[in-house]
Amino acid sequence: MNVEILARLQFAFTIMFHYIYPPLSIGLGLMLVIMEGLYIKTKDRTYLQMAKFWTKVFALTFALGVATGIVMEFEFGTNWSTYSRYVGDVFGSALAAEGVFAFFLESGFLAIVLFGWNRVSAKFHYFSTWMVALGAHFSAIWIIVANSWMQTPAGYHVVGEGIHARAEITDFWAMVFNPSSMDRLTHSVIGCWLAGAFLVISVASYYLLKKRHLEFSKRSLKIGLVVASIAVFLQAVSGHSSAQGVAKNQPAKLAAFEGLYRSEKEAPLRLFGIPDSKNEKINYSLEIPGALSLLVGGEVKGLEHVPKQDWPKVEAVFQTYHLMIYMWACMAILCVWSLIAWRRGTLFENRLLLKCLVASAFFPQIANQAGWVSAEMGRYPWIVQDLLRISEGLSKAVTANQVLGSMIMFGVVYFALFVLFIYLLNEKFQHGPEDGEEASPYHHIKEIL
Amino acid sequence: MIEFIWFTVFVTLLTGYAVLDGFDLGVGMLHLFSKKDEERRVMLNAIGPVWDGNEVWLVTAGGALFAGFPPIYATICSAFYLLVMVLLGGLIFRAVAIEFRSKQPSLIWRWSWDILFSLGSFLIAFGLGLVMGNLIRGIPLDAEGEFSGTLGSLFHPYALLMGVLTVALFSMHGGIYILMKTEGELHDKLRGWINPLIIFFIMVDAIATVATLIYQPHMAQSIQYRPIFFLVALINMFAIANIPREISKGRDGRAFISSCVNVICLLALYGIGTYPNVVRAINDPEGLSLTIYNSASSTKTLEILLLIAIIGVPLVISYTIAVYWIFKGKVKLESTSY
Numbered sequence: 001m002n003v004e005i006l007a008r009l010q011f012a013f014t015i016m017f018h019y020i021y022p023p024l025s026i027g028l029g030l031m032l033v034i035m036e037g038l039y040i041k042t043k044d045r046t047y048l049q050m051a052k053f054w055t056k057v058f059a060l061t062f063a064l065g066v067a068t069g070i071v072m073e074f075e076f077g078t079n080w081s082t083y084s085r086y087v088g089d090v091f092g093s094a095l096a097a098e099g100v101f102a103f104f105l106e107s108g109f110l111a112i113v114l115f116g117w118n119r120v121s122a123k124f125h126y127f128s129t130w131m132v133a134l135g136a137h138f139s140a141i142w143i144i145v146a147n148s149w150m151q152t153p154a155g156y157h158v159v160g161e162g163i164h165a166r167a168e169i170t171d172f173w174a175m176v177f178n179p180s181s182m183d184r185l186t187h188s189v190i191g192c193w194l195a196g197a198f199l200v201i202s203v204a205s206y207y208l209l210k211k212r213h214l215e216f217s218k219r220s221l222k223i224g225l226v227v228a229s230i231a232v233f234l235q236a237v238s239g240h241s242s243a244q245g246v247a248k249n250q251p252a253k254l255a256a257f258e259g260l261y262r263s264e265k266e267a268p269l270r271l272f273g274i275p276d277s278k279n280e281k282i283n284y285s286l287e288i289p290g291a292l293s294l295l296v297g298g299e300v301k302g303l304e305h306v307p308k309q310d311w312p313k314v315e316a317v318f319q320t321y322h323l324m325i326y327m328w329a330c331m332a333i334l335c336v337w338s339l340i341a342w343r344r345g346t347l348f349e350n351r352l353l354l355k356c357l358v359a360s361a362f363f364p365q366i367a368n369q370a371g372w373v374s375a376e377m378g379r380y381p382w383i384v385q386d387l388l389r390i391s392e393g394l395s396k397a398v399t400a401n402q403v404l405g406s407m408i409m410f411g412v413v414y415f416a417l418f419v420l421f422i423y424l425l426n427e428k429f430q431h432g433p434e435d436g437e438e439a440s441p442y443h444h445i446k447e448i449l
Numbered sequence: 450m451i452e453f454i455w456f457t458v459f460v461t462l463l464t465g466y467a468v469l470d471g472f473d474l475g476v477g478m479l480h481l482f483s484k485k486d487e488e489r490r491v492m493l494n495a496i497g498p499v500w501d502g503n504e505v506w507l508v509t510a511g512g513a514l515f516a517g518f519p520p521i522y523a524t525i526c527s528a529f530y531l532l533v534m535v536l537l538g539g540l541i542f543r544a545v546a547i548e549f550r551s552k553q554p555s556l557i558w559r560w561s562w563d564i565l566f567s568l569g570s571f572l573i574a575f576g577l578g579l580v581m582g583n584l585i586r587g588i589p590l591d592a593e594g595e596f597s598g599t600l601g602s603l604f605h606p607y608a609l610l611m612g613v614l615t616v617a618l619f620s621m622h623g624g625i626y627i628l629m630k631t632e633g634e635l636h637d638k639l640r641g642w643i644n645p646l647i648i649f650f651i652m653v654d655a656i657a658t659v660a661t662l663i664y665q666p667h668m669a670q671s672i673q674y675r676p677i678f679f680l681v682a683l684i685n686m687f688a689i690a691n692i693p694r695e696i697s698k699g700r701d702g703r704a705f706i707s708s709c710v711n712v713i714c715l716l717a718l719y720g721i722g723t724y725p726n727v728v729r730a731i732n733d734p735e736g737l738s739l740t741i742y743n744s745a746s747s748t749k750t751l752e753i754l755l756l757i758a759i760i761g762v763p764l765v766i767s768y769t770i771a772v773y774w775i776f777k778g779k780v781k782l783e784s785t786s787y
Binding site: 059060063064066067068070071073074076077078079081082084085086087088089090091092093095096097098099100101103104105107108109110111112114115116117118119120159163166168169170172395396397398402405406409413417420424427 | 512536538596747772
């Protein structure tokens, strides 16, 4: 296997594994603010119990997010050093801003949130929770700005030629507010809220099924459901806006999303299909005629505008994009169903619904992963749209064996981490929230030698 | 000029990392030497609320390097491929070991994470020293600024010596920090460890200084041109000499401050000695080295970055101080502790 394939695989693997955790941190950050806010307002200890319980889960996801995130920062340099030289002037600025504005805020105040319950006043603790949630959201802003610049570059010019060519910033704010950054940021952050809200919903439903921690679970479920329902609705709005942006700025990507080989004035919206790029058609297509043109406005450009060797992998992009939408549909249906049950007063008794809700924690995770895969694969063959090809961004001094070696290392380590993460999460959920003033469950163990 | 300012910001971030995470790494390396679980938990919780924020200094220094000097970032990461991977492995293990270890009571569980925690801390310290040693000595570069040497050449005795120096430095630094944060029986026990740690550091530091003067004479040139920098070396010496003095008088806080000054001076000497090179080309130092001038981002970008730093760094310093203030005093195990 050559360096390019290995480096791409390694990036995909490490970023997808990383992306399990930050969405949970961002989503749970929001949930913590709501829970602790309710406690401050009502002084009801159930909310405090909730906040303490989810803070511990937050800490776990945060630790893994940090550990896997630092890999990403250096991977740009190790495997993609030509890319780093080319875009450092632009991309690096966003990354540096992320460190200064987001990570310090998040990690500094997290210490107070985790260990400061008895050291600071309740109000200051609540303030710290806000700062942690804010820091988590800031971290999303800068990295998505950097990534969006790769999709729709703006506010730069290219200087130098050949191996010394590089992009330089000409207008910082044009770079930050490049055509796709706000749409993609909103879309990703709402995806994160869904991840946090549905995790809370899922665990609360599990307890309700097992008839444990009833007061805790009923309220958690309601809070989660309110957030999830709002987010599901907003996600549809944001998704629509994103698609319009993609149609305008990256027509080849939209064509791959929808499996559109030829430009059409009345392009259909495909609900299902199996693309066949060789014969340029969609098999078993189930479609709503004209709906895509209606949504994005007018004629939709097909892949025929792009040389065939530069086509994204339509088969993969099409399916991951649709998988994301299916997952959204599952979440939307569950929200509507739950809200009806809530209104009828059967929310906590309907076992079938509760079982579906337990499984719901996976839907936003799958949607987030699939959405990103289609967004990134849809940009193929460009690492920076229309400026730099993926094949040109590699490290010249790095060999296939080095990449393979590090890939195996990450594979083994991440697999072990994932198993441990699930194990500890399960332990935490089985153990449940603490009733009243808790003692450390391990305080009785003094010596191990 | 702006290149120089941004280079100073970068070295400051790196120094912040060495001073702050340096003691975390030191505590990590000393972790296995205490055998009781409660003592280990005390040591772990001494860095518990702060280690994560301390690590951010490295993340931000990496970001600053990427943004300000992209070619240097690209060359360092790809040239030191294996070392960077080892470093990342160490950072991953340390982070999860701290988070995971106290979550299960089982002996095997805790011992495994303790070993990974210690090993991770050691690898990070040694790896950083190794990279720094290579940057001082220089690595072979081609005309495109890419590394053209072999993996084995990175393990040159001088680089290894710098690795040992970093380990010795952080162990001492961490030892003093933990001394400051503990009380009772553990504190008395730690007091016995401190002198060997100090002696070990002073020995390695002396050898490293001599080796640098003999084998890396370019490091002393800057000081020859600008004798004012000799002051840094002088302050460094006094700071080191002050550490055992304060320890023997039982003033651990002051010893820790001296140790911080020591770390700051060593990093400053590194910056002064290597300037303006960041990656020295050993095959052609004059022609191929990556300096802060031939590898900087555009002036406009550096100005934007400076603005970000001017807004951001005071904020960062203020909440770093706030967190240390809130968690000041001796460590007590609580229900929320690791």
